[in-house]
Structure formats: C-alpha cells, structure tokens
Amino acid sequence: MTTETYPTTSLSLAEQEQIARRAKFQYNLRRASIYALAIAIAIWILLPIWLVAVMAFSTPADVRGFPKQIVPVPLSTDTMEFFLNQDGILRAARNSVVVAITTLVLSTIIAVPAGYAIARYVFPGRDAIRLGILSVRAFPIVVLAVPLAVTFIELDMYDKVYSLALMHTALTLPTTILVVASVFAGVPYELEEAARIFGCTPTQAFIRVVMPLALPGIAAAAILTFVLSWNEVFAAILLTISNRTLPAQILYTLDKSGDPFKFAGAFFMLLPAMIFIFFIRRYLFSMWGINK
Amino acid sequence: MAQIVVQNAVKRFGKFTAIDDVSLTINDQEFMVLLGPSGCGKTTLLRAIAGLGMLDTGKVVIGSKDVTYLNPKDRNISMVFQNYAIFPHMTVFDNIAFGLKMRKSPKSVIYERVNEAAKLLHIENLLDRYPGQMSGGQRQRVAVARAIAYDTQVLLMDEPLSNLDALLRLEMRAELKALLTKLNVTTIYVTHDQIEALSMGDRIAVMRQGKILQCDTPTRVYDLPADHFVGSFIGNPPMNFLMGRVERDSNRIQVRIGEFQLNPPDEMQDILRVYDGKDIFVGIRAENMEPLAQPTPDSLQVRVDVVEPLGAHNLLTIHIGSDVLKVSTHPDFPAKMGGDLWIRFPIQKIRWMDADSGKALTPNLEKVMA
Numbered sequence: 207m208t209t210e211t212y213p214t215t216s217l218s219l220a221e222q223e224q225i226a227r228r229a230k231f232q233y234n235l236r237r238a239s240i241y242a243l244a245i246a247i248a249i250w251i252l253l254p255i256w257l258v259a260v261m262a263f264s265t266p267a268d269v270r271g272f273p274k275q276i277v278p279v280p281l282s283t284d285t286m287e288f289f290l291n292q293d294g295i296l297r298a299a300r301n302s303v304v305v306a307i308t309t310l311v312l313s314t315i316i317a318v319p320a321g322y323a324i325a326r327y328v329f330p331g332r333d334a335i336r337l338g339i340l341s342v343r344a345f346p347i348v349v350l351a352v353p354l355a356v357t358f359i360e361l362d363m364y365d366k367v368y369s370l371a372l373m374h375t376a377l378t379l380p381t382t383i384l385v386v387a388s389v390f391a392g393v394p395y396e397l398e399e400a401a402r403i404f405g406c407t408p409t410q411a412f413i414r415v416v417m418p419l420a421l422p423g424i425a426a427a428a429i430l431t432f433v434l435s436w437n438e439v440f441a442a443i444l445l446t447i448s449n450r451t452l453p454a455q456i457l458y459t460l461d462k463s464g465d466p467f468k469f470a471g472a473f474f475m476l477l478p479a480m481i482f483i484f485f486i487r488r489y490l491f492s493m494w495g496i497n498k
Numbered sequence: 499m500a501q502i503v504v505q506n507a508v509k510r511f512g513k514f515t516a517i518d519d520v521s522l523t524i525n526d527q528e529f530m531v532l533l534g535p536s537g538c539g540k541t542t543l544l545r546a547i548a549g550l551g552m553l554d555t556g557k558v559v560i561g562s563k564d565v566t567y568l569n570p571k572d573r574n575i576s577m578v579f580q581n582y583a584i585f586p587h588m589t590v591f592d593n594i595a596f597g598l599k600m601r602k603s604p605k606s607v608i609y610e611r612v613n614e615a616a617k618l619l620h621i622e623n624l625l626d627r628y629p630g631q632m633s634g635g636q637r638q639r640v641a642v643a644r645a646i647a648y649d650t651q652v653l654l655m656d657e658p659l660s661n662l663d664a665l666l667r668l669e670m671r672a673e674l675k676a677l678l679t680k681l682n683v684t685t686i687y688v689t690h691d692q693i694e695a696l697s698m699g700d701r702i703a704v705m706r707q708g709k710i711l712q713c714d715t716p717t718r719v720y721d722l723p724a725d726h727f728v729g730s731f732i733g734n735p736p737m738n739f740l741m742g743r744v745e746r747d748s749n750r751i752q753v754r755i756g757e758f759q760l761n762p763p764d765e766m767q768d769i770l771r772v773y774d775g776k777d778i779f780v781g782i783r784a785e786n787m788e789p790l791a792q793p794t795p796d797s798l799q800v801r802v803d804v805v806e807p808l809g810a811h812n813l814l815t816i817h818i819g820s821d822v823l824k825v826s827t828h829p830d831f832p833a834k835m836g837g838d839l840w841i842r843f844p845i846q847k848i849r850w851m852d853a854d855s856g857k858a859l860t861p862n863l864e865k866v867m868a
C-alpha cells in the first residue's frame with residue numbers, strides 16, 4: 207500500500223538524488239525568472255526618470271547635444287537654474303505649493319471623519335455613499351469644464367489660488383477618503399473596544415488608540431493628496447490665468463521653450479512624487495506584508 | 499457588592515439568534531464559568547455584559563445598577579478579550595497601565611499595580627517590549643495582566659488561557675484561581691475547555707446554541723447532567739449512552755438493554771412509568787461501571803474492542819448492541835483486546851434521559867435546572 211503511494215521509497219539513492227537536484231534546479235530557475243522580470247519592470251520605470259535627472263543636471267549645451275549622455279558629466283546646475291529663473295516659474299511653483307498644501311489640509315480634514323465612518327459604521331445608505339464617492343472619480347472633468355468655469359466666474363472665484371485648491375479638494379477627496387477608510391479598516395475595532403472597557407469614551411478611544419495607529423497611513427494619504435494636486439493640470443489651466451500653478455505654467459510655455467527647460471521642468475515636477483515614495487516606502491511595505 | 503443579573507437577554511445578528519432568552523445570576527464574588535462548544539454564544543453573552551454590542555431585548559444589572567444602556571467604562575468591569583486586543587503602539591507596561599492612567603491613579607500606585615500584575619503572569623521581564631515582539635502566549639498574559647491591574651469588582655475573561663502550552667496553562671489555572679479568590683472579584687470566565695471549567699468554576703453555565711442548558715456546581719454538572727448534550731459534552735471520556743426499552747414487569751418498571759434487565763430505583767419508578775413501552779437513554783460515566791473478570795448473575799457480558807493504558811487508569815472500549823461505550827478500569831485489571839468482560843451497573847449512578855428531548859429524568863428536575 208504505502209510503497210504504491212510513496213514510490214520514492216523504492217528508488218535507488220542515485221535516483222533520489224537526481225530528483226532532488228532537478229527540483230532544486232527548477233526552484234532556482236523559477237526564482238531567477240521572477241528576479242529577471244522584476245528587474246525588467248524596475249528598469250522600465252527607472253530609466254526615464256534617470257535620463258530626465260541626468261539631463262536636468264547636465265550643462266544646457268550637453269542637453270541640446272546628441273547623442274544624450276547617460277551620466278551627468280560634467281555635473282552642472284546651470285540647466286536647473288535656467289529653468290527656475292524663467293519668468294513666472296518661481297511664482298507658479300509657489301502657487302503650486304500653496305494649492306497643494308491647502309488641498310492636503312482640506313482633504314485630510316474631511317477624509318478622516320468620512321473614512322472613519324465608512325470603515326466602522328454600518329449606516330443606511332453606506333454603500334450608496336461609497337458608490338457616490340467613487341462615481342465622482344468616474345466623471346470626466348472635461349464634461350464639467352465649461353459649467354465649472356462659468357460658475358467660478360459668476361461666484362467671483364475665477365483665477366484665484368484658493369478656488370483652485372477647492373477644486374483640487376473636490377477632485378482628490380474620493381481617493382483620499384477611500385485610502386483613509388482602508389487605513390481605519392486596518393485598525394482592529396477590538397482595540398477601540400478594549401480602550402472603552404478600560405475607561406475611555408468613544409472619542410478618547412479614537413484619540414488614544416485609533417489615531418496613533420492610523421497616523422502613518424493618514425500621513426501617506428495626505429502626501430498622496432499633495433502629489434495628486436501638484437500634478438493636476440486640467441483644472442489648473444481651466445480655472446486660472448494669471449495665478450497658474452507649475453504644471454499649468456510649464457504646459458503653457460512648453461512649445462516656446464527648448465530641451466533644457468523641458469528636462470529641468472520634468473525633473474522638478476517629479477520631485478514631490480519621488481520624495482513621497484521615499485517616505486511612505488516603509489509604510490507601503492508593511493501594508494503589503496514585506497519585511498524591512 | 500457586585501452581583502451580576504442577566505434577565506431574558508436576546509441578541510440577534512440579522513435572522514440568526516446568538517443569545518436566545520438567557521437569564522443568569524452570578525453571585526457576588528462568585529467564579530462563574532461559561533462553557534460550551536464553539537459558536538454557542540459565549541463571547542456574545544460576555545460582550546453584552548461588558549456593554550459591547552447592545553442586547554436586542556433584556557436587561558443587565560451589575561451590583562444594584564441597571565447597566566443595560568450604560569457605556570462599558572461606567573460598568574466598573576474589566577475584561578480579557580478572546581484575541582487579546584492589546585495595544586500594538588504601547589509597551590507592555592503602558593498596556594497594563596492603560597486603565598489606571600485613564601482613571602488618573604497616582605504614579606506610584608500605577609507602578610506598583612503594573613509590577614504586581616506582571617509578576618503574577620511571569621512577564622515582568624517583558625515590560626519594555628512592544629506586543630509585536632512577543633509570542634501569542636505572552637500577549638495573552640499581557641491581556642490578563644491588564645485586566646487584573648485595572649482592579650474592578652467584575653472581571654470578564656474570554657478564554658484567557660487558550661494560547662498557553664499545557665504546562666503553563668496548568669500552572670496559570672491554579673494561580674489565577676488563587677488570585678481571584680484573594681481579589682474578591684466577581685468573575686465570568688469563558689472557556690470551551692471542560693477541564694478548566696470543572697477545576698476553576700464555583701458554578702458552570704453550560705451553553706449551546708444561545709441557550710443555557712444547565713447552571714450548576716461542577717460536581718452536579720458532572721454527576722447530574724441536565725440533558726444528553728451536557729452529559730456528552732462534559733467529562734473525558736464523555737458520559738456513555740445506551741438505548742434502553744422501558745417495560746412493566748409485574749407492576750415494577752424495568753429497563754431492558756438487549757437481554758439484560760436494569761431495575762430502576764424506587765424514586766424513578768413513577769417517572770419511568772410514563773415511558774412504558776418506549777425507548778429512553780441510559781447514561782453512565784466510564785468510571786461508574788464496575789468491570790468484573792468473572793460472571794455474576796447481575797452483570798452483563800461484553801467483548802473488549804480496545805484497551806488504552808493511560809497511566810492512572812486503563813480505558814476500555816466495548817460495545818453493547820450498537821452502542822459504543824468507554825469503561826475505565828484500574829491499570830491492573832486483566833483486560834485483553836478481543837477478550838470477554840462482565841459489567842455491573844450501579845443503579846444509583848445511572849442517569850435516565852428522554853430519548854426525544856434528551857432531558858434528564860430525575861425526581862427533582864427543578865433543582866437540577868435551577
């Protein structure tokens with residue numbers, strides 16, 4: 207009986223060794239192909255970023271030249287300086303920062319209670335609200351463009367930094383709420399209950415137990431909101447003329463400028479996203495269950 | 499004074515009734531064990547007493563206060579959660595101290611209590627650790643320490659020893675019991691380990707499918723199970739059950755098992771008379787049957803299927819008709835697999851039960867069900 211179900215017992219030592227070797231080879235092959243795939247994907251994503259960075263820190267002459275270099279020798283900040291000294295760029299960068307920070311603050315203030323409610327409470331219409339939040343995302347802003355512009359003009363909110371921040375808040379909220387909700391859902395409800403057993407009111411339990419545990423995730427969501435606003439260009443072009451944000455300004459002057467400007471602008475736009483990823487790396491890893 | 503009274507408690511989850519009209523009184527400083535199979539509603543009942551998850555109907559009174567609609571923090575209770583629920587962002591010390599800090603106890607008191615509780619649960623060397631750096635058993639002990647340090651009149655514990663290894667569990671069982679007696683707290687202790695229930699409880703409430711089947715002292719729950727389920731749930735091995743046919747033999751009621759006649763005692767005669775001609779369960783515990791090596795007129799011959807030596811005693815598996823029974827014997831008793839054996843049934847040790855409802859038939863049924 208057992209020899210039938212476990213045929214290895216009847217094999218010679220050499221045969222067993224061969225089977226083990228083959229299994230090990232297959233295991234290594236599988237690992238190698240996974241690594242190869244991962245490296246290919248990484249190169250696919252990193253190479254353009256690298257090239258942009260190289261260009262941004264080469265001399266303008268090198269940038270215009272051909273073939274392009276793949277390491278920045280000689281290293282130079284001339285290209286970046288040239289870009290930042292362009293008319294309106296610094297002002298646009300400041301606008302961008304103001305809009306993005308305002309958006310971050312507003313969006314987070316609204317998303318924390320909303321996300322908590324969605325994560326914790328089963329209330330009538332919860333699914334409808336969740337769907338509603340998502341459908342805002344599905345609505346193409348192009349459709350809304352003209353009525354929005356008209357409304358903003360009528361309300362005397364056109365071409366103002368804060369009104370663009372409001373618009374960005376509306377645009378980013380669905381994403382922020384859903385991310386924050388999933389962060390809260392990841393904090394076991396039992397911890398809150400335990401806090402309430404040991405003397406906390408629901409509010410105290412939230413402040414003392416839920417918030418400290420949710421904070422890294424909420425910070426990540428806030429930075430994500432910042433990046434979304436920083437990169438947003440359509441509403442920015444639509445709703446501002448003199449108070450352009452950086453991407454709107456770059457887009458506006460793109461066809462009138464040369465390669466150094468484009469590369470430096472691209473690099474500058476990339477910065478927040480890269481800093482963002484650098485900071486939330488740890489958090490993302492723990493969210494995905496990767497150690498270190 | 500912290501007597502706990504649960505009155506006609508009902509808790510539903512959608513259409514499913516998790517707590518089905520439960521009434522239970524736990525006396526001041528009593529150690530009450532809730533025992534039952536997985537999913538019978540033990541945690542749900544405990545949570546209702548703690549104020550987590552509102553009852554649909556019914557009432558909870560702690561001390562002299564109706565707490566049915568009060569927040570957990572206003573019930574003067576402490577609790578060990580089934581899956582610990584210790585705070586991952588705090589050290590063990592801060593976890594144990596949490597309740598005391600919320601209560602704004604003086605620093606010296608907090609320090610003293612935390613160390614005392616930690617020492618008791620053998621985690622005094624872990625006070626600086628974070629929960630993420632501990633084993634499941636260690637976390638569980640932190641949860642127990644946190645509950646004890648909070649120092650309330652009522653202590654609710656949901657399977658607080660379930661994740662400890664057998665040896666530590668045995669040790670903690672005794673220590674916890676001694677400690678709780680000293681603390682003068684009223685305790686509700688949830689477990690599905692019947693040994694724990696029998697050894698620790700002042701009383702045991704046996705639950706099944708959201709109902710309390712029997713609430714009694716460990717001895718009575720063991721010796722006088724209120725029904726077939728309690729008998730087969732408690733004890734290792736569980737109570738044996740045989741099918742018996744009730745028959746009248748010249749005005750005396752007899753219960754026949756195959757060819758073998760049992761003669762129920764006088765006080766059972768009237769009760770069993772109702773079942774004349776019907777089948778009933780005959781329940782008897784493994785250690786209450788008398789195994790004999792030689793035939794006697796009042797014994798039943800059986801064949802030994804399995805012999806399991808367990809050290810202090812041997813456990814024999816036999817069958818009578820189609821019913822499989824466990825008999826425990828002295829280790830020296832000469833029993834061989836496949837050999838013959840005679841069994842005598844001490845009539846006072848037999849529990850008679852209705853074959854349909856499973857309810858125990860006893861002259862003082864009311865008292866057993868109290």
Ligand SMILES: Nc1ncnc2c1ncn2[C@@H]1O[C@H](COP(=O)(O)OP(=O)(O)OP(=O)(O)O)[C@@H](O)[C@H]1O
Pocket residue numbers: 511514516534535536537538539540541542543580690
């Ligand atoms: N939040 C809930 N929603 C729906 N059903 C629930 C909920 N909580 C518990 N139940 C159901 O109620 C029943 C009783 O659950 P409970 O947790 O009280 O069981 P238990 O006796 O503690 O079991 P265990 O020994 O496994 O912990 C189970 O059948 C469970 O599926």
Ligand SMILES: [Mg+2]
Pocket residue numbers: 540541542580656
């Ligand atoms: Mg449970």
